[in-house]
Amino acid sequence: MATDGKENNKDIIRQKLLEHQGEAKIVRKIVMIISLVIILLIALIGGAGYLYIHSSLKPVDPKSKVVKKVDIPIGFSVAGIGEKLEAEGIIKNAKVFKYYVKLKNEGGFMAGEYELSPSMDIPEILNRLKTGKVLQKAAFKIIIPEGQQLQEIAHIMAKATKKTDDEIFKGLNDKALINKLMVKYPDLLTSEIMNSKVKYPLEGYLFPATYSFYKPNPTVEEMVTAMLDKTQTVLADYSQESKDKHLSVHQLLTMASLIEEEATAKADRKKISSVFFNRLKKGMPLQTDPTVLYAEGKHKERVLYQDLEVNSPYNTYKNTGLPPGPISNAGKVSIEAALNPDNTDYLYFLAAPDGSIIFTKTLEEHNQEKAKFISNKK
Incomplete structure (x- = not known):
């Protein structure tokens, strides 16, 4: 009888161990499922957030031909400018505009009455607000076709600004300027452009497009910045x-x-x-x-x-x-x-x-x- 009692106790203990093991498995499964759900939710929220922000940086309507007069008062904050632009239908989201400006460390916006369009992307709008392109026609335009090499682009820029080809080309290859631009565009202009085998660092980075300039004699840096802004905007889609x-x-x-x-x-x-x-x-x-x-x-x-x-x-x-x-x-x-x-x-x-x-x-x-x-x- 004593032996039978011991056997029964062993069976009870074994049964309880099996029950505990089963419960532990269930708990582990539940924890794993919850963890996967949390990871999935984080990924979905992150992906959705990225897509939302990316979309908000794009033009409201790329094909729009509407031009609106927007007044930016003196002393207006970045948040205020963003809210004004959103209310006028020039940008999609004032908060995204505000954080983009802070992220890019942009500033120096000038007060005045601007002509802006829903077809403009945020970099172009910021460029206008910084340079004070207030209700005025472009001083000149530069048209850069596809398949142009840096020397050809330098010639087009020189012709439009009445500078020499050599002056522009030297500016485009100035190491100090390139280093400055690399800091401003870290995701676009990486260390790969400074490889000793690369002929010209900015070759291929000046996007083919029509560029309007509102100063009669902009610097090489100002012209290149407009082109790199365009390149960065285009490549963001890819x-x-x-x-x-x-x-x-x-x-x-x-x-x-x-x-x-x-x-x-x-x-x-x-x-x-x-x-x-x-x-x-x-x-x-x-x-x-x-x-x-x-x-x-x-x-x-x-x-x-x-x-x-x-x-x-x-x-x-x-x-x-x-x-x-x-x-x-x-x-x-x-x-x-x-x-x-x-x-x-x-x-x-x-x-x-x-x-x-x-x-x-x-x-x-x-x-x-x-x-x-x-x-x-x-």
């Missing part, structure tokens, strides 16, 4: 895609510049992009002629075999991978192509005389297509 593709801003602009330089009016840029990415994956040199011409500092209709021997890190016939940096500025279409290449097996492409692009998978096919054009010229 920041998540860039991260998903594991492309830095510098790599993205470099790839986009290659696509921009190789594309024609009839070109399918996403297919060109696929060729470049397919070659990178296989460790093949990109072998794109515009990089050779950029290395030589020349503009030629036709690249000769002797050009391919130029000793430069930009020569993609001699070096694998991307060149050290962009070789021109790229528009949105090329940036989007760099982020979203088509899914193809193409490794080669050839520009036909009519502007179309012929894509092939093998060197043999590529040479056959090339031979057709050579025979047609005879």
Whole structure:
């Protein structure tokens, strides 16, 4: 009987242990589920917050042609300016405006009556408020087309401001200015632009667009700041895609510049992009002629075999991978192509005389297509 009692006690203890273990498992599951729910909620709230703020920085209506007169009184606070702009329908959210101004350490806004539009983004509005562009026409405009190199942009800027090409170009490459701009645009102008192999640090970073200036003789810094503001605004739309593709801003602009330089009016840029990415994956040199011409500092209709021997890190016939940096500025279409290449097996492409692009998978096919054009010229 004593033995039976001990056995019963053991069974009871074992049963209680099993019950405790079961309860512990349930508790652990509950804790794990609660933890996952909390993490998910934090992620959702963070993501929603990011999207909300990102959206609030964009123009209220990019296509709007409405222009409103907005009076900014003397001594108006940043919060007051934001509330005024929101009430007039110029910005989406006064609080986001206020925190953006603080984050960017902006200030020095000038009182007066301004002409503002819902089509303006916040950097453009801030630029107006800082420079006092009050109900006045632009002193001049600078039009920067796609595919322009820094020297060409310097020429356009010089022509508009009656400065010399050399004066502008030296300003664009001034180390003190570039270091200052890197502090102002830390996410845009990273240490990659200061790589010793990079020819010109700001190459590819001055976005193609029309820029209005309200001072007859702005400094190089003032002009470049307007262009970098635009570049930063445009690239903000692609920041998540860039991260998903594991492309830095510098790599993205470099790839986009290659696509921009190789594309024609009839070109399918996403297919060109696929060729470049397919070659990178296989460790093949990109072998794109515009990089050779950029290395030589020349503009030629036709690249000769002797050009391919130029000793430069930009020569993609001699070096694998991307060149050290962009070789021109790229528009949105090329940036989007760099982020979203088509899914193809193409490794080669050839520009036909009519502007179309012929894509092939093998060197043999590529040479056959090339031979057709050579025979047609005879």
